[in-house]
Structures are given as C-alpha cells and as structure tokens.
Amino acid sequence: MSKYDYLIVGAGLFGATFAYEAAKRGKRVKVIEKRDHIAGNIYTKEVDGIQVHQYGAHIFHTSNKEIWNYINQFAEFNRYTNSPVANYKGQMYNLPFNMNTFHEMWGVRTPQEALDKINEQRQEMAGKKPQNLEEQAISLIGRDIYEKLIKGYTEKQWGQKATELPAFIIRRLPVRLTYDNNYFNDSYQGIPIGGYTQIVEKMLDSDLIDVETGVDFFDKKDEYLREYPRIVFTGMIDQFFGYQLGELQYRSLKFETEEKNVGNYQGNAVINYTDAETPFTRIIEHKHFEFGKGDKDKTIITREYPADWHRGDEPYYPVNNQQNNELYKKYAKLANEQTPNVLFGGRLGQYRYYNMDQVLHAALTAVDKEFA
Ligand code: FAD
C-alpha cells in the first residue's frame, strides 16, 4: 500500500484545492499531472514581464463572498473589469449588449429609443416559441444584433449551425439598458496580480504534498487503483471508464501566441471576431489584464481557434446538451457502483461548464463531505 492517504489526478484548480484542504487536515497527498506544469487551464507564465494566459483569457468573477475571500488568501487581485469589444468586419461594438452597443448599431441614444428598436426587431418572432438558438436570439434581441454579434461567433465556437443548436445556450443573454460595458454582473471581479500559477503553487506548497508532473494516470491505472486508498480524479470521466458507454462530446481549441514589436496592439484585453469568415473567435492581448506591466515596446497576443475534439486533443469545453448530460449521468452511476474510492471532480470529472469560482465551490463542497 502507498504511504499516501490520497492520490490526486490533475494539478488544476479542483485538484489543488482538494490537496490543500486535505493537507490542512494532516493527510498525505500525492498529486500527478500529465502536463509538464501545474495549474491546469488557469496556468499563466511570465514573458517579457507580462503574465501570459496560456489556455485562454481567465477573469475571476463571483458573487459568492466566501469564495472571493477564499481565493484572496492566495493572491492579491487587481480591479480589472472585463469589457470585451466585438469586431464585425471592421466595425467595433461594445459588449455585452448595452446602450453603447445599441448606439453603435442603430444610433439610438436613450433607453426608450433602444427598447423601441429592439421591440420592433423582435416582431419577427411574435407569437412563436423559439425552437433553436437562432430563434431564441432573435426573440431576445432582434436580427441585427443576432446577425452581427452572435451568429458567426456562436457557429464557430460550437461548430454547428445556430438553427441546430439548442436555445438554452443563450437563454440568459444579458440586455442592459445602461451605458455599462462590464461583461459580468457579479459583485467581485479581478485578475491576480502576478498571475494564476502562484495560486496553485501556494496551494500545493506543503510538506504533506508531493507533486509529479509529466505523469499520466492511464499509464498505471490499475496499480494506482490498487495502491491508493482514495483517489480524486479530475480528468475525463468517460476516459476513466475506457469510453465503455460511449464518448462524451467536447470542444477543443488551438491557441496561436505571437510577440509583437508594438507597445499596444489592440487597445483592449479581449477583442471578439464575430463574423463567420475570420477563423478565430478572439484575440487576447495579455498585458491589458495587468495595468502598466511589461515592456513598453512589446506585447504578446493570442488568437483562439475553436476546434472539433478527437481522442488525444485537449478537451477544453464539455458540450452540456441533453444527450451528453444523460450519458454523463450514466457514467456517474457507474462511478458510484464500481469505484466508490474514486471521487470525480472539476470540469472534466463532473462534465460541467464550470467557471473558476464554481470549481472552487465544488471542491470545497467535496472537501466538506469528505471530512465531515
Ligand atoms: P483543469 O484546469 O482542466 O485541470 C485538470 C488537470 O488534470 C489538467 O491539468 C490536466 O492536464 C490533468 N489531467 C487530465 N487527465 C489526466 C490524466 N489522465 N493524468 C494526469 N493528469 C491529468 N473560468 C472563469 O472563471 N473565468 C474565465 O474567464 C474563464 N475563461 C476560460 C477560458 C477558456 C478558453 C477555458 C478553456 C476555460 C475558462 N474558464 C474560465 C474555466 C476554467 O479554466 C475552469 O473552471 C478551471 O480551470 C477548471 O479547473 P479543473 O481543475 O476542473 O480543470
């Protein structure tokens, strides 16, 4: 038997939080991670004095005060407010959909003028129940915004026609009748000064925790299952079970990072390309996440290309439609029946489109249950 109480598979936010809390309770923990670094998808790395978000833009936001206080133990956060801008064929529109967007789209100036315009555009769907994402978007915000800011982006992101995507994806589309470009409605928001990796580093910094990177659980699955009394698994639940009930669907991404010899390339951290022809969905300019940092003559940008997922690719997004959610439930049942000593957690283990605050919440809930 192993000298450890826990094997944690995956050094992402879920695994690291669980490891930290277990060590706090005197448990001995082994963490294995298949990538050559810790921190999972929140990994950031310093280049030219700029914290580069290696796996896409990560903005921490939450309305849960406990979660906000919890994460603030591990880093100080700046006051970054996400306010992405959309580029549609060279025309720039503020996001999320607010008075700035409506002014840019239609020249309206007051909330009443905007509302009149939106209502006029919604008429197209009057009396009809939306059957798909396209109809849902038009009934919420009208065709102009749908065509320019939603259709192309969504079809690229999900690799499917908007008329074939379920309506629920954008049921909560915010429509704001104020001149407010803050993308999130949450009470707390920011970027950790010095990046995200330090958070996971601090979580794993304990004499009771040993971390090994470059180790894939599946290379020695049977041995691990035999030797460790308890395993926390944050990889793909369908892969854990050898895809025996079928594959869950994921979306993958390709990141193209480039150093530019200019101080300020696009004037904003995030610009979305919402037309269908541009193959990427967004460009991130990392230095804008932290004000005034980095070389004044250089900048780092990353283009984000959505991609189909095939075995072996990084599974960045679960596709939480009804069919996949039902299949996930079957895997969760199998887990309960066949592997009671394995706790499945995080975005891939629980097959949920979790944000960071939700991952923390899920990990702390699992910890409470584990050590009750
Ligand atoms: P992960 O970070 O994926 O960690 C799982 C770890 O397990 C990985 O390091 C993986 O390599 C490892 N692993 C998997 N299988 C094995 C194996 N067989 N053996 C060993 N190791 C294994 N959230 C926000 O709150 N705000 C944002 O702005 C935001 N933006 C995002 C943008 C993008 C492009 C993406 C993809 C996600 C974004 N998120 C954002 C979500 C955020 O990344 C997740 O909530 C969080 O990282 C999930 O943590 P996790 O530990 O569950 O998973």
Ligand code: UDP
């Ligand atoms: N979306 C869109 N246009 C945009 C940004 C987002 O239509 O400019 C839609 C799209 O369907 C996307 C969803 O809103 O999948 C959620 O986007 P968000 O950027 O909030 O999520 P993320 O990809 O960062 O998880």
